[in-house]
Amino acid sequence: MKKIVKYVITDILRNKIVLVYTLFLLVSSFSVFSLEDNSSKGLLSLLNIILIVVPLVSIIFSSIYVYNSAEFIELLVSQPLKRKTIWLSLFTGLSTSLSIAFFIGAGIPVLIYQANMIGFTMILIGLLLSIIFVAIAMLATVKTRDKAKGIGAAIMLWLYFSLLFDGLVLFLLFQFADYPMEKPMIAISAFNPIDLSRILILLQLDVSAMMGYTGAVFKDFFGTYAGIIFSFAILVLWIVLPVWYAARKFNTKDL
Amino acid sequence: MIIASNVTKQFGKLKALDNVSTTCNKGECIALIGPNGSGKTTLIKSILGMVVPDSGFITFKDKNILHHWQYRDEIGYMPQIGRYPDNMTIGQVLEMMKDIRNKKAILDEDLINSFSLQNLLNKRMRTLSGGTTQKVSAALAFLFNPSVLILDEPTAGLDPVASEILKEKIIAEKEKGKLVLITSHILSELDDLVTRIIYMQEGKLIFHKSIEALREDTGEEKLSKAIARVMTK
Numbered sequence: 001m002k003k004i005v006k007y008v009i010t011d012i013l014r015n016k017i018v019l020v021y022t023l024f025l026l027v028s029s030f031s032v033f034s035l036e037d038n039s040s041k042g043l044l045s046l047l048n049i050i051l052i053v054v055p056l057v058s059i060i061f062s063s064i065y066v067y068n069s070a071e072f073i074e075l076l077v078s079q080p081l082k083r084k085t086i087w088l089s090l091f092t093g094l095s096t097s098l099s100i101a102f103f104i105g106a107g108i109p110v111l112i113y114q115a116n117m118i119g120f121t122m123i124l125i126g127l128l129l130s131i132i133f134v135a136i137a138m139l140a141t142v143k144t145r146d147k148a149k150g151i152g153a154a155i156m157l158w159l160y161f162s163l164l165f166d167g168l169v170l171f172l173l174f175q176f177a178d179y180p181m182e183k184p185m186i187a188i189s190a191f192n193p194i195d196l197s198r199i200l201i202l203l204q205l206d207v208s209a210m211m212g213y214t215g216a217v218f219k220d221f222f223g224t225y226a227g228i229i230f231s232f233a234i235l236v237l238w239i240v241l242p243v244w245y246a247a248r249k250f251n252t253k254d255l
Numbered sequence: 256m257i258i259a260s261n262v263t264k265q266f267g268k269l270k271a272l273d274n275v276s277t278t279c280n281k282g283e284c285i286a287l288i289g290p291n292g293s294g295k296t297t298l299i300k301s302i303l304g305m306v307v308p309d310s311g312f313i314t315f316k317d318k319n320i321l322h323h324w325q326y327r328d329e330i331g332y333m334p335q336i337g338r339y340p341d342n343m344t345i346g347q348v349l350e351m352m353k354d355i356r357n358k359k360a361i362l363d364e365d366l367i368n369s370f371s372l373q374n375l376l377n378k379r380m381r382t383l384s385g386g387t388t389q390k391v392s393a394a395l396a397f398l399f400n401p402s403v404l405i406l407d408e409p410t411a412g413l414d415p416v417a418s419e420i421l422k423e424k425i426i427a428e429k430e431k432g433k434l435v436l437i438t439s440h441i442l443s444e445l446d447d448l449v450t451r452i453i454y455m456q457e458g459k460l461i462f463h464k465s466i467e468a469l470r471e472d473t474g475e476e477k478l479s480k481a482i483a484r485v486m487t488k
Contacts (some may be wrong), residue, residue: 068341071337074334254306
């Protein structure tokens with residue numbers, strides 16, 4: 001397994017896209033921090049960039065990469081290797097290289113300007129989001145054979161998690177405005193890793209006061225250790241479930 | 256060595272393999288022949304475990320291949336269209352395969368030498384012509400001295416000199432008692448190569464017999480004419 005991971009990572013690092021992604025993150029985080037006089041304000045702006053860009057790049061780059069290495073996968077499958085090993089190596093290679101890109105691009109600036117609890121949480125969440133969206137992309141690619149369809153599905157998934165989900169939640173809130181929706185909202189937020197990440201960071205930034213009663217309920221739940229552990233467990237589940245399911249599908253896939 | 260029993264595979268509405276049963280033994284050189292889309296490649300891919308049959312099973316040395324992957328250690332496979340990671344050089348691909356196979360056995364670098372691939376080791380896979388890629392695929396298939404060779408259209412895209420080299424190599428390996436499975440549409444070059452014929456049509460295995468039996472049945476000396484007679488019958 002280690003060998004294949006090594007080959008996948010060297011192949012990805014030769015690809016200029018990851019380099020451009022790293023540079024983009026680096027430039028935007030440094031400029032955000034130097035534009036704002038208050039570095040926690042900078043962190044807030046960076047959060048918005050990260051929550052849009054990291055999932056987008058992770059999901060699209062991974063799905064295109066998996067489709068482009070279809071022949072490479074075919075070559076490996078005809079070798080004395082377990083299919084599960086091949087699939088997990090591909091996943092490990094992709095998530096490691098995208099995590100490294102994120103860490104260099106956004107992690108280091110955050111460590112320079114905001115080396116505290118909030119900064120660490122932010123880096124951790126960025127890394128988790130990178131891996132989650134690699135996992136989701138690999139699930140989309142294993143389900144669809146057609147390249148255009150698969151990449152389209154990846155883009156739709158990103159759109160769903162970044163925009164449509166919020167719209168749905170707003171719709172729900174309006175429809176059930178007469179009922180106490182604060183507690184169910186916590187459960188609903190678990191269905192979207194991006195939302196969950198945003199809530200986790202915002203609550204640490206003490207801007208939750210601006211979120212009204214819902215913010216207070218969130219603070220009550222996500223502010224506690226149990227809440228934080230719960231949210232990280234959910235984020236990890238967002239990695240484990242797609243990877244497990246995709247590996248199972250890949251085991252009986254025709255190449 | 257390889258036994259397929261009632262293997263059936265369906266892609267949507269198309270039955271790619273329809274109840275195929277056959278046995279392949281050591282020392283044989285078997286040609287898989289049939290019109291386009293008759294299921295030859297699907298059968299090969301099922302043997303390699305790249306396609307999972309809907310029903311039926313395949314055994315390799317009396318072991319069901321479904322949950323065993325180690326058996327592929329003994330197979331050298333040359334795909335119809337070999338494609339490799341674009342950014343890697345020939346040398347890196349060769350090194351990677353050696354690394355993955357992790358074999359201490361003596362490597363068979365005959366084809367690398369006779370195709371003079373050593374001069375091209377620094378070329379990236381993406382810049383290679385179709386023929387050179389085929390040469391790399393062939394060299395890889397023979398590199399680890401496997402006891403079974405599966406060659407899917409091995410001479411397609413190769414120049415006459417290279418295909419002659421490959422043919423000689425196949426004959427030499429057959430003499431060593433290895434099992435060779437070949438698909439090809441160029442029947443004239445199979446004449447002096449194969450010992451047995453598997454003929455497939457629309458996913459069904461029509462017959463599996465030795466080349467002598469086929470010659471007797473059809474009364475034709477040349478394989479191409481014999482097959483033509485079978486196809487028009």
